[in-house]
Amino acid sequence: MSVSRSSWRASRRRLLSMCAGSAAGLAAGRLPVRAASPARQDAAPANATLFQNVLIFDGMRPERSAPSNVLVRDGLIDTISEEPVDAPAGARVIEGNGATLMPGMIDAHWHTMLAEIPVAELFSADIGYVDLIAGRGATRTLMQGFTSVRDMAGPSFGLKRAIDEGVLPGPRIFPSGAIISQTSGHGDFRKRMEVPGHTPSYGERINAGVIADGPDEVLRATREQLMLGASQIKLATSGGIISDHDPIDVVEFSLPEIAAAVGAAADWGTYVAVHAFTPRAVQRSLEAGVRCIDHGQLMDDATARMIAEKDAWLSLQPFIDDPSLRNPEEPNPEKSAIVSQVTDTAYALAKKYGLKVAWGTDILFSPAAAAKHGAHVAVMSRWYTPAEVLIMVTSMNADLLALSGPRNPYPGVLGRVEEGAYADLLLVDGNPLENLELFTTPETSLLVIMKDGIVHKG
Numbered sequence: 343m344s345v346s347r348s349s350w351r352a353s354r355r356r357l358l359s360m361c362a363g364s365a366a367g368l369a370a371g372r373l374p375v376r377a378a379s380p381a382r383q384d385a386a387p388a389n390a391t392l393f394q395n396v397l398i399f400d401g402m403r404p405e406r407s408a409p410s411n412v413l414v415r416d417g418l419i420d421t422i423s424e425e426p427v428d429a430p431a432g433a434r435v436i437e438g439n440g441a442t443l444m445p446g447m448i449d450a451h452w453h454t455m456l457a458e459i460p461v462a463e464l465f466s467a468d469i470g471y472v473d474l475i476a477g478r479g480a481t482r483t484l485m486q487g488f489t490s491v492r493d494m495a496g497p498s499f500g501l502k503r504a505i506d507e508g509v510l511p512g513p514r515i516f517p518s519g520a521i522i523s524q525t526s527g528h529g530d531f532r533k534r535m536e537v538p539g540h541t542p543s544y545g546e547r548i549n550a551g552v553i554a555d556g557p558d559e560v561l562r563a564t565r566e567q568l569m570l571g572a573s574q575i576k577l578a579t580s581g582g583i584i585s586d587h588d589p590i591d592v593v594e595f596s597l598p599e600i601a602a603a604v605g606a607a608a609d610w611g612t613y614v615a616v617h618a619f620t621p622r623a624v625q626r627s628l629e630a631g632v633r634c635i636d637h638g639q640l641m642d643d644a645t646a647r648m649i650a651e652k653d654a655w656l657s658l659q660p661f662i663d664d665p666s667l668r669n670p671e672e673p674n675p676e677k678s679a680i681v682s683q684v685t686d687t688a689y690a691l692a693k694k695y696g697l698k699v700a701w702g703t704d705i706l707f708s709p710a711a712a713a714k715h716g717a718h719v720a721v722m723s724r725w726y727t728p729a730e731v732l733i734m735v736t737s738m739n740a741d742l743l744a745l746s747g748p749r750n751p752y753p754g755v756l757g758r759v760e761e762g763a764y765a766d767l768l769l770v771d772g773n774p775l776e777n778l779e780l781f782t783t784p785e786t787s788l789l790v791i792m793k794d795g796i797v798h799k800g
């Protein structure tokens with residue numbers, strides 16, 4: 343089984359590498375490229391790229407290597423050596439001139455389908471329009487250096503498939519599918535005049551969010567998202583910022599409801615992550631077996647200790663009241679202010695208890711905000727050294743992605759520059775271990791962007 347899977351992957355990569363950068367290939371789609379240019383395929387050299395004279399930040403150690411050479415072949419990092427490495431016939435050779443080679447960045451709390459579309463459009467526009475805006479956004483995400491995202495709500499399955507097939511460039515997507523929410527919860531985007539009664543809203547019909555009440559409905563909703571290809575399940579267990587009906591302080595879902603989702607996810611070998619801000623919501627989620635708390639800004643000392651005791655993840659976002667990061671399209675700024683006031687405390691508690699902290703942004707509804715993706719990396723220097731930030735954004739976030747176990751759609755090694763890992767790589771003009779601001783100017787700072795061994799820039 344694994345042999346056929348890997349040979350399938352190898353042939354897929356050859357095909358994708360031929361599509362990359364070819365307008366005809368992109369327009370023609372996947373299979374027509376094979377049919378239209380058999381000679382090219384037969385004559386194609388090894389799908390290889392050699393980086394020469396680069397200083398490697400490997401995603402794990404807080405330092406750069408001595409000048410090194412890195413050979414990428416068939417989508418994987420094949421060889422890393424300080425000695426000269428021979429380029430296979432036909433390989434692309436990139437002279438690094440001492441630039442930094444590092445893993446592609448990972449956003450652990452991203453919304454592929456929601457990042458760039460205004461909220462009013464999301465819940466009213468044709469789904470085709472929503473998809474195309476999201477597709478453009480996915481390419482922009484990749485071109486800012488983010489090669490993988492954990493998608494924490496939204497109907498991203500189709501776009502994920504298109505990216506994987508090479509229809510358009512974008513990051514690897516670990517999809518949650520719809521956010522599962524109780525009636526009146528963070529994922530209930532119905533209008534007041536639609537209540538009482540429950541006719542599925544447009545948001546439910548496009549699978550952006552599912553409303554479920556009682557363990558049986560939560561079970562069904564969880565199993566539906568798993569059926570569609572969710573790599574993990576997303577529940578809302580506290581009030582949220584962008585939702586109009588639930589104050590931040592409310593707790594959502596009962597213990598048996600959360601436990602129903604946890605059990606169904608565990609039966610598929612994966613886990614539940616929850617949107618939760620407050621101590622009560624976080625603690626109830628942990629009691630039910632949730633493995634990842636997304637947000638958690640309002641947690642107290644006892645809650646942080648419980649996250650540590652349960653060995654759960656804290657996927658924390660650097661929400662602060664910084665004019666350079668402010669999202670002009672964010673609904674309910676008064677709720678946002680409640681959270682941004684306590685983000686410093688949350689990072690302090692995370693450090694105090696040595697929590698497994700993931701980095702993510704949760705950018706929503708604004709092309710202008712999404713264009714500043716890298717600024718959310720740079721702002722992390724408020725709490726951590728650049729090396730700590732970059733380890734979090736690469737190998738630690740990759741460890742969280744791997745929590746999907748058998749539901750991981752990309753089961754190789756991510757977030758690390760090591761032999762055998764996926765070749766998701768950035769060549770950075772400068773030393774990001776001294777200057778995180780480099781990621782605020784990806785157009786000039788990122789010399790090469792590679793995903794799955796394919797050069798998308800450089």
Ligand SMILES: [Zn+2]
Nearest residue numbers: 451453494704
């Ligand atoms: Zn979110």
